[in-house]
Amino acid sequence: MRDRLLMSDQTLFRDRDVCELSHIPDVFNYREAQLNEMAFAVGPALHGARPINLLLKGIPGTGKTSSVERIFDELSYTTRRVVPVHVNCQFDHTQFMIFARIFHGVFGHTPPTTGLSIRRLMNEIGNALVTRQQVLLVCLDDAHFIQAEGVLNHVLYPILRLYEGFPGVRSGVFLTVSNIDTDLKKVLDPSVMSVLQPTEIYFPPYNEEEVRGILQERVRRAVYPGVISSEMFDLIVEKTMISGDLRVGIDLIRRSVLNAEKHARQSVVPGDVDAAYEISRYIHLESSVRALSRDEKKLLGQIASYSRDEERMMTSGAVFNAVREEVPMGYTVFYERLRKFEQLRLINLYSRRMGGRTREISLRYDAEKVAEECGG
Numbered sequence: 529m530r531d532r533l534l535m536s537d538q539t540l541f542r543d544r545d546v547c548e549l550s551h552i553p554d555v556f557n558y559r560e561a562q563l564n565e566m567a568f569a570v571g572p573a574l575h576g577a578r579p580i581n582l583l584l585k586g587i588p589g590t591g592k593t594s595s596v597e598r599i600f601d602e603l604s605y606t607t608r609r610v611v612p613v614h615v616n617c618q619f620d621h622t623q624f625m626i627f628a629r630i631f632h633g634v635f636g637h638t639p640p641t642t643g644l645s646i647r648r649l650m651n652e653i654g655n656a657l658v659t660r661q662q663v664l665l666v667c668l669d670d671a672h673f674i675q676a677e678g679v680l681n682h683v684l685y686p687i688l689r690l691y692e693g694f695p696g697v698r699s700g701v702f703l704t705v706s707n708i709d710t711d712l713k714k715v716l717d718p719s720v721m722s723v724l725q726p727t728e729i730y731f732p733p734y735n736e737e738e739v740r741g742i743l744q745e746r747v748r749r750a751v752y753p754g755v756i757s758s759e760m761f762d763l764i765v766e767k768t769m770i771s772g773d774l775r776v777g778i779d780l781i782r783r784s785v786l787n788a789e790k791h792a793r794q795s796v797v798p799g800d801v802d803a804a805y806e807i808s809r810y811i812h813l814e815s816s817v818r819a820l821s822r823d824e825k826k827l828l829g830q831i832a833s834y835s836r837d838e839e840r841m842m843t844s845g846a847v848f849n850a851v852r853e854e855v856p857m858g859y860t861v862f863y864e865r866l867r868k869f870e871q872l873r874l875i876n877l878y879s880r881r882m883g884g885r886t887r888e889i890s891l892r893y894d895a896e897k898v899a900e901e902c903g904g
């Protein structure tokens with residue numbers, strides 16, 4: 529009989545879903561302070577009053593979306609007073625798509641036709657909230673994706689001013705952004721800003737001990753004992769810290785074990801982790817680049833091409849001269865963008881015996897890969 533290619537019954541996984549990035553973990557530590565503040569913001573809504581609007585800020589993989597999911601889940605289970613609606617702005621990026629998502633949250637189904645005007649959608653949403661005496665709470669997750677072209681303004685305004693057309697209706701928003709230097713005052717109209725008045729909650733990157741704790745829990749649930757030795761676990765933690773993104777660690781566990789399975793081993797060896805890292809390490813690059821504006825992406829792509837072509841060390845002045853034709857901007861904007869890339873851990877900036885704002889630049893990722901991620 530022919531050897532079976534699929535469905536080998538040998539597996540090292542106890543539960544492979546646990547290492548999927550979409551998995552919602554049962555144990556969620558180290559975010560008590562943020563969760564408490566979020567619960568506090570929701571508090572008034574439980575009594576039919578307006579919730580406190582929030583801006584949740586933190587680099588990718590710091591638990592913003594997971595925290596919102598936890599609060600919203602609890603709301604759905606415990607009260608009918610509040611309608612929580614989670615909008616992923618990477619997917620729902622137009623005003624219509626977002627209101628259709630809110631409609632879905634309120635009625636449990638998508639609007640009957642796509643031809644409905646936004647005004648009609650708003651009307652139906654507003655009337656339902658009045659009748660049911662419910663408070664609307666919308667999370668615009670990854671809101672930086674809809675900053676450009678004013679979509680964020682055009683969505684926030686009607687949500688926050690719902691009470692004008694529908695007396696008695698209360699509504700609030702949670703915004704999440706992974707551009708930590710997002711300044712909403714610069715992005716939003718003063719009329720929107722004045723009703724939004726968000727409280728900011730910061731999600732700092734997890735430190736090594738926290739990463740260790742989170743990954744330990746995943747390993748415990750995902751694989752059988754002995755599959756990942758303590759040495760291999762240390763290696764996974766070390767690589768996660770270098771990458772600066774918890775997601776890399778979660779993905780590394782999965783890929784390392786898959787590699788071991790592929791070679792019919794009972795446990796993970798260093799080669800399995802190394803090979804996995806060559807793929808997992810770019811999850812951060814991918815998600816950070818995802819969070820950049822078109823011009824920022826273009827600039828980063830140009831820096832990558834420049835570093836590929838130049839043997840010499842890159843200084844900010846030289847890079848500025850090399851890229852300004854492709855990406856027109858003044859030095860101040862250029863410098864702000866560099867700082868942002870540094871904050872997102874895409875580049876390193878060093879100041880070495882060079883006066884003023886001149887810095888040495890190095891990419892934290894392979895130039896080829898960065899250029900590819902930025903669209904060639």
Ligand SMILES: Nc1ncnc2c1ncn2[C@@H]1O[C@H](COP(=O)(O)OP(=O)(O)OP(=O)(O)O)[C@@H](O)[C@H]1O
Nearest residue numbers: 549553556557587588589590591592593594706742
């Ligand atoms: N405290 C934690 N305990 C366990 N798992 C966590 C914790 N924080 C984050 N995670 C896991 O890490 C991954 C990334 O978390 P999450 O999606 O919430 O980050 P984020 O801040 O929304 O990132 P992004 O800005 O890229 O959207 C998820 O798979 C999540 O389950």
Ligand SMILES: [Mg+2]
Nearest residue numbers: 592593594669
């Ligand atoms: Mg998120």
